[in-house]
Amino acid sequence: MSKSYRLIAIEGEGIGPEVVDASLKIIQYVASLEGFDLNVNYAMLGEVAFNKLGSPFPKETQQLCENADGILFGAVTGSGLLELRQHFDFFINLRPIRIIDSLVEKSSLKSDKVLGLDILIVRELVSGIYFGSSGRGEDYQGIYGYHTMKYYDWEIRRIARVALELAQRRQGLLTVVHKENALPHLPWSHLVLEEAKNFPNVVVQSMLVDNLAMQLVLNPTRFDVIVAGNLFGDILSDIGGALMGSVGLLTSASFNAQGFGLYEAVHGTAPDIVGKGIANPLGTLGSAILCLEQWGEYNAAKRIIQAQEKILAQGYRTADLNPHGAEILVNTEELVQLFLQELGEEKRACN
Ligand code: NAI
Ligand code: MG
Numbered sequence: 001m002s003k004s005y006r007l008i009a010i011e012g013e014g015i016g017p018e019v020v021d022a023s024l025k026i027i028q029y030v031a032s033l034e035g036f037d038l039n040v041n042y043a044m045l046g047e048v049a050f051n052k053l054g055s056p057f058p059k060e061t062q063q064l065c066e067n068a069d070g071i072l073f074g075a076v077t078g079s080g081l082l083e084l085r086q087h088f089d090f091f092i093n094l095r096p097i098r099i100i101d102s103l104v105e106k107s108s109l110k111s112d113k114v115l116g117l118d119i120l121i122v123r124e125l126v127s128g129i130y131f132g133s134s135g136r137g138e139d140y141q142g143i144y145g146y147h148t149m150k151y152y153d154w155e156i157r158r159i160a161r162v163a164l165e166l167a168q169r170r171q172g173l174l175t176v177v178h179k180e181n182a183l184p185h186l187p188w189s190h191l192v193l194e195e196a197k198n199f200p201n202v203v204v205q206s207m208l209v210d211n212l213a214m215q216l217v218l219n220p221t222r223f224d225v226i227v228a229g230n231l232f233g234d235i236l237s238d239i240g241g242a243l244m245g246s247v248g249l250l251t252s253a254s255f256n257a258q259g260f261g262l263y264e265a266v267h268g269t270a271p272d273i274v275g276k277g278i279a280n281p282l283g284t285l286g287s288a289i290l291c292l293e294q295w296g297e298y299n300a301a302k303r304i305i306q307a308q309e310k311i312l313a314q315g316y317r318t319a320d321l322n323p324h325g326a327e328i329l330v331n332t333e334e335l336v337q338l339f340l341q342e343l344g345e346e347k348r349a350c351n
Contacts, residue, residue: 004037005069005295010045010061010084014269015279016074022281022336023072023288026304029340030292033347034300041068045084046076056080062087070291073264074284086126090254090262091155092162093125093233094290097220097240097250102312106245106321109217114243119223120170121240122163123233125254127155130230151186151229158257160192163227164199173224176206177232192227212236216243237266246320248280253290261294263287273319277331280318282308307342311335 009024011017024040031038043061050056056079065071065088073081084090099107099117107114132148160176167174174196178188189206196204207215209232215222216239228236241247250266265283273279285304292301316330316338317323330338 002035002037004039006039006041006067007291008043008061008065008068008071009040010043010071010073012046012074012076012269013048014075014077014271014274015267016076016269018074018274018277018279018332019265019281019284020072020074022279022332023285025336026285026339026343027288027292027300029343030300030303033303033343034297036297036300043071045073046080047078049080057083057087069295070260071262072284072288072291073262075265075267075269077269082130085254085262086131088260088262089126089256091124091126091159091257092255093123093252094166094254095121095123095233095237095240095250095252095266096286097121097237097243099244100249100309100312102309102315103245103249103321108242108245109220114220117221117243118170119220119240120166120225121233121237122159122166122225122227123237124151124155124159124227124229125233126230127151128230149183149186149229149231153191156186156188156191156229157195160195160227161198163192163225164196164202164204167202167225168199171224172202174202174204175212175223175226176204177209177212177226177228177236178206179209179232181208186229188227188229209236213239241266246280248283248318248320249286250283251286251290253287253294255294259294261291263291277333278319279332280320281332281335282318303343303346304339307339307346310342311338 009020011020028038041064043064046056049058097119099114104111129147129149132150134147136145163174176189176192193204220243240250247267252266254262264287289301289304315327317327323329
């Protein structure tokens with residue numbers, strides 16, 4: 001009997017539907033090549049869900065996701081996503097920043113600064129300032145607003161253990177991001193170092209977030225795995241877009257302790273290009289690849305990665321990558337067709 005997976009597609013808003021549909025076409029095709037069933041159900045989140053079902057994270061979506069093997073997500077503008085992440089306790093957010101060889105000159109940095117770049121940002125995703133108590137009020141000084149950055153030590157320790165484990169499997173270097181000079185009650189370095197006692201092969205270095213932002217631009221190849229809280233991880237990972245050449249290339253996967261995952265690009269709804277059919281789907285496709293790998297479908301993942309390498313090496317580029325010279329401008333659908341063609345040819349070559 002062939003294997004079968006249930007994937008929930010949450011397209012969201014803006015370019016969300018464009019990049020999710022593009023990725024689905026490609027992974028559905030690969031599923032047929034590899035001989036497993038991929039059953040896709042659509043669910044709503046955010047504004048669309050609020051308008052149709054009265055809540056940004058409705059019960060219907062919750063139930064669909066609870067019975068699934070993974071969630072492929074586009075983007076939303078407002079609420080819904082934080083609730084989804086929290087509901088499933090997706091505390092592990094992995095954000096790889098890896099240079100694609102044929103796109104090395106698309107980086108905002110000179111090629112020699114980014115050649116071989118391979119960073120993994122491990123961001124805590126369900127706590128910190130995005131989930132702390134917040135509000136607006138008024139006192140004798142005027143109207144004010146506040147958000148609270150609160151972390152239980154166990155929340156820092158559990159994301160630290162994930163990051164240490166991953167560093168152990170990679171180059172063995174873990175950088176802890178913190179701001180302990182101004183926020184001494186959030187002792188990230190101390191807690192990560194304590195957890196690191198069980199990982200003798202991992203070297204841990206701690207770095208203030210402001211310095212780390214600068215180092216990511218000055219000398220990004222010095223990093224391997226970076227562990228960060230929710231806010232710092234969110235902000236720092238966008239630097240990856242400049243390093244790689246476009247925010248449209250950045251992928252991410254979020255997991256809970258059971259290994260159930262939410263797969264989404266790092267970018268947002270991109271209101272300036274919505275509806276034009278020119279969005280770069282590779283960020284979302286990269287997330288879908290992470291999903292296939294999480295399921296153990298390594299051959300399927302490899303097929304897509306190889307097809308992508310070939311297509312990019314041939315010079316095909318979406319508009320965000322500013323094609324010039326011999327490079328060929330393609331829109332989202334044309335890029336999808338190139339993938340299907342390449343994957344089909346690979347299949348014929350194998351037969
Ligand atoms: P954004 O990532 O949507 O766009 C930033 C710039 O990058 C824009 O110029 C956009 O055209 C370009 N861009 C982004 N993705 C692209 C792609 N796949 N292909 C080609 N170009 C791409 O960030 P922005 O403008 O700050 O946010 C827009 C909305 O998205 C906001 O409402 C924000 O809250 C939301 N957002 C949602 C996220 C999510 O659902 N996970 C994440 C980040 C932002
Ligand atoms: Mg962000």
